[in-house]
Amino acid sequence: MSAFPYIISMAIFVFGMWLMSIADQVAGFEALVFFGGILCVAAAMAVPIQLLGHRESGV
Template identity: 65%
Template sequence: MSVFPFLIAMALFVFGMWVFSIADVVPGFEAIVFFGGIVCVSLSLAIPFNVLGRRESGV
């Protein structure tokens, strides 16, 4: 796993966790903000599972 995609995935994961934590503070948009956190965490897991797995499979 190269460093740059790992840093992107880790940043998305941490940002998604932070968005989860502020979801109850945003009045009227709790569900939208929480769903945004779910999307960020899902994307952070999709990077190593799909993108990096295909690129490094020939090694």
């Protein structure tokens, strides 16, 4: 895995963790912010899984 997708997925992962941590401080939108954090973390996990799956498929 090259460095660029790793940096992007790590940034999305950290952003998702940050969203989940501030969800209780956003009045009226707690569930939406927390769910957005979950989606960011899931997307951050999907990027390396998809890239590694395509690169190792020829082996």
